[in-house]
Amino acid sequence: AASLQGRDVLTLLDFSPEEIYALLQSAEELKAQQKEGKCPQLLAGKSLGMIFENSSTRTRVSFEVGMTQLGGHALFLSPRDLQIGRGEPIKDTAKVLSRYVDAIMVRTNSHEKVAELAEHADVPVINALTDWYHPCQALADLLTVKEQKETLKGLKTAFVGDGNNVAHSWMIACAKMGMDVYVATPSGYEPNEEVVKEVEEIATSTNSKVVLTQDPVEAVKDADVIYTDVWASMGYEEEQTRREESFKGFQVNSDLVNNAKDDYIFLHCLPAHRGEEVSAEVIDGPQSVVYDEAENRLHVQKAILAATIK
Ligand code: CP
Ligand code: NVA
Numbered sequence: 001a002a003s004l005q006g007r008d009v010l011t012l013l014d015f016s017p018e019e020i021y022a023l024l025q026s027a028e029e030l031k032a033q034q035k036e037g038k039c040p041q042l043l044a045g046k047s048l049g050m051i052f053e054n055s056s057t058r059t060r061v062s063f064e065v066g067m068t069q070l071g072g073h074a075l076f077l078s079p080r081d082l083q084i085g086r087g088e089p090i091k092d093t094a095k096v097l098s099r100y101v102d103a104i105m106v107r108t109n110s111h112e113k114v115a116e117l118a119e120h121a122d123v124p125v126i127n128a129l130t131d132w133y134h135p136c137q138a139l140a141d142l143l144t145v146k147e148q149k150e151t152l153k154g155l156k157t158a159f160v161g162d163g164n165n166v167a168h169s170w171m172i173a174c175a176k177m178g179m180d181v182y183v184a185t186p187s188g189y190e191p192n193e194e195v196v197k198e199v200e201e202i203a204t205s206t207n208s209k210v211v212l213t214q215d216p217v218e219a220v221k222d223a224d225v226i227y228t229d230v231w232a233s234m235g236y237e238e239e240q241t242r243r244e245e246s247f248k249g250f251q252v253n254s255d256l257v258n259n260a261k262d263d264y265i266f267l268h269c270l271p272a273h274r275g276e277e278v279s280a281e282v283i284d285g286p287q288s289v290v291y292d293e294a295e296n297r298l299h300v301q302k303a304i305l306a307a308t309i310k
Contacts, residue, residue, distance in 0.1 A: 006310055023303045040070070044071035049097050050075060051106040052107045054129070057270075059129065065298060075101070103125070103308060124309060140296040140299075145225055145265070147296075152177040152179055157181050158184065161185065175200075180209040182218065183212050186214060196210070225265055226256075228267075
């Protein structure tokens with residue numbers, strides 16, 4: 001396994017391209033072994049605490065199953081049941097959980113909360129989605145692209161839609177691995193400026209491009225990879241109607257993907273809304289790899305857990 005013992009996984013900004021590559025390689029090995037019915041018991045006797053303030057299908061199930069496959073155990077912790085939900089400080093929660101479990105995974109709207117938890121925890125803290133980032137998703141996306149295209153460097157990728165958490169992590173992942181990333185959003189829904197600045201710096205060092213545009217056609221023109229995500233993320237549900245209006249023209253559909261390379265692949269982190277950010281024809285079509293992408297969450301998370309837990 002890649003060795004990142006004791007490291008937190010809050011954002012891919014903290015990882016070098018070599019470290020990301022090592023995680024992908026470890027995920028590929030674990031995947032190949034699992035397909036042969038082998039599950040190395042790398043985390044026998046270890047426990048993962050999973051705090052979910054928001055809903056989840058993929059993240060929860062893949063982390064829990066991943067721990068089981070590696071010989072360890074995962075605990076699903078809801079804030080409805082934890083004392084944190086009744087106001088116990090994050091610091092005390094972090095300190096106490098660190099005395100029981102070997103790593104903490106957390107999904108919450110607030111990136112600051114995860115950072116505070118990580119600051120006080122004595123075990124690795126893994127970000128399972130915040131308002132800013134979704135690093136485990138981006139690693140699964142990279143693995144999926146690598147499987148389909150064999151190489152990452154030099155590819156053109158397009159993210160079309162909301163400049164959200166998934167867009168941020170995808171931009172970071174692309175810049176780190178030397179892929180060009182075009183991000184098409186409506187005005188007012190651009191990715192966060194600070195994140196863009198950091199991504200631009202990384203892209204300079206890997207000789208790749210970061211382009212923000214309001215023109216989806218420019219973004220997907222000759223693209224190898226087209227990625228989209230929901231228009232209204234968790235926490236923004238009440239903006240749904242306004243966003244449907246703002247995002248008109250940003251649907252990934254047959255007309256739009258016709259501008260991409262013939263062998264483009266379609267990514268979506270899921271859950272998806274057919275008829276909104278993507279047409280059924282595209283997401284259910286032959287160039288969509290969304291279920292491989294979802295499966296790969298399991299393999300990359302096993303790689304992350306095996307690498308970070310002491
Ligand atoms: N893609 C993703 O993180 O899915 P869940 O919200 O179901 O975990
Ligand atoms: N951007 C979405 C991703 C869900 C996995 C959200 O934050 O709700």
